[in-house]
Amino acid sequence: MSWSNSAGILLLALLSGCSPAPGVAAEVCPVQKTQPLRFVDVFDGPVEDLATLVPDKAQARSGYWRLGYVYDAARFVTIRCKYADGKTLDVMLSNRVERCDYQIDAEKTLVLRCK
Numbered sequence: 001m002s003w004s005n006s007a008g009i010l011l012l013a014l015l016s017g018c019s020p021a022p023g024v025a026a027e028v029c030p031v032q033k034t035q036p037l038r039f040v041d042v043f044d045g046p047v048e049d050l051a052t053l054v055p056d057k058a059q060a061r062s063g064y065w066r067l068g069y070v071y072d073a074a075r076f077v078t079i080r081c082k083y084a085d086g087k088t089l090d091v092m093l094s095n096r097v098e099r100c101d102y103q104i105d106a107e108k109t110l111v112l113r114c115k
Contacts, residue, residue, distance in 0.1 A: 028091055028100065028112050029081035036109040039082040042100065044070050047078050047090055055102075064101040067114075071096040079112065 029037050042065050044051040055063040067077050077093040079100070093114065100114040 026113060026115070028079050028093070028114050029089065032083055035083040035085045035087065036107070037081055037112070038084050038108065038110060040102065040110065040112050041080040041082070042067075043078040043080065045075050045078065046092075047080060053077075061104045062102060064099055066099050067093075068096070068098045079114075081112075 029040065031037075041047075042053045042055075043049065044053055053065055053067075056066045057063045070077050077097060077100075079091045079093065081089045081091060083089075097114045100112055102110055102112045104110050
């Protein structure tokens with residue numbers, strides 16, 4: 001399989017909210033080498049509805065959202081990824097996600113993983 005095909009499959013999996021295997025956490029926001037991820041917003045449904053979710057646990061460098069109840073109500077989650085250059089990317093998690101965890105390193109780069 002060529003590199004571009006592999007990259008396309010990975011991007012499709014990220015955009016559809018799939019994790020590589022059941023129970024395995026997957027990064028949601030695509031890594032951009034020159035622009036680190038700084039913030040995320042988590043929404044119940046489409047971003048346009050402005051239903052921002054507050055983390056269930058929020059600390060200075062880590063925290064998480066429990067999200068199973070959103071899917072139990074036949075809705076979905078959208079993640080807004082915010083990068084250092086101000087650009088944003090919205091990722092709809094149409095497949096059920098139970099929880100999303102964030103970590104912030106010493107350089108203030110954020111990583112969000114959902115499972």
